[in-house]
Amino acid sequence: MKRNSLVSIAVLFILAVFAWAGWANFEYRKQAAERLLANLAQGELVVSADDGAAHFLSPLQGKPAPAFTLEDLSGKKVSLASYKGKAVLINFWATWCGPCKLETPWLVDLRNHYAAQGFEVLGISADDLDRDDPAKLGMEKKEISRFVQQMKMPYPVLIDGGSLSKLYGGLDSLPASFFVDRNGNVVAAQLGLTSKDEIEGNIRKALGAGK
């Protein structure tokens, strides 16, 4: 009798362990699928048939640019949708990013050159913001503002770019740029510092003016 009880307890315990193993397995598979999705969204470098150079190919290419609404430095809400009909360069940058600082003067030049043709740059700061600490948040905004003034950025600068990280493929490194045509579709993307010529070529593509 005693032995039967022991066996029953052991069987119950085993069933519990299997149930636990099944749950752990389900969680594992779920997380693996999420990781796979995240990797797919991150894009890859491919060699162009045109110039033989390596270019960043984003999975967003050819698809509608993910919609967003962010605040600018004055607290005004700005949405991507309000730029429909214009070609837009969405440029993710940060104050601590040296290569971003190098490319910003190029973006300013190109924005001024192509603005009349219906082109705009949306500079999105990925600097961390301490929303729970108003004093720190004020200082962080001030720092971004100081950078914007120093670089004489004439285009809208939005903050809290980190919140778009998942939508735009992780943003694991900066600068990252997405070129959006007048219909709101991503026609090109660049990761890291490239060249002013490459940026201009992609702006012309977004404007529908060819390369």
Added chain:
Amino acid sequence: MLDRKAGICAAAALLFGIVTLLARGQDYGRSVARPSAVEYLFPEQVTVPAGKASPVALHFRIAPGLHINSHTPREDFLIPTVLSIPEGGGVRLEQASYPAGTDFVLPVDPKTRLSVYTGEFVIQARIVAAAGDHMVEAKLRFQACDQNACMPPKTITVPIDVIGK
């Protein structure tokens, strides 16, 4: 006889279940780990006189192809490398001496010289430990880049077993 067989089957099934779980756990742990731009090398354990400021050399390695800003970057927008020890753990960081950065020039901007660390570097820390064994989780904050792009600032844990005697 039947009971004995049932017991053996139960034990085998239990063992199988545990092994499966352990294997899953290890596999999952391995797949989520992402290499950090900076890795803490050593020491894992130090013994210092209790209550007295003592030197400890902390060794780090930066992943190939990357650099991090030195403790004194030339531009104030750039994030310096900083070591800290959280308060209340029985060990205090009295002072940290950082190596001088080496010059680094981006190919597209030869005029600008950055002050960075690459490869391995050592921070000379002076710590004061209370008597006893303290598992210290020091922090190293840094910001890494390669030649074309930068990664967000990061803080890694620097685990050191400090014995104050």
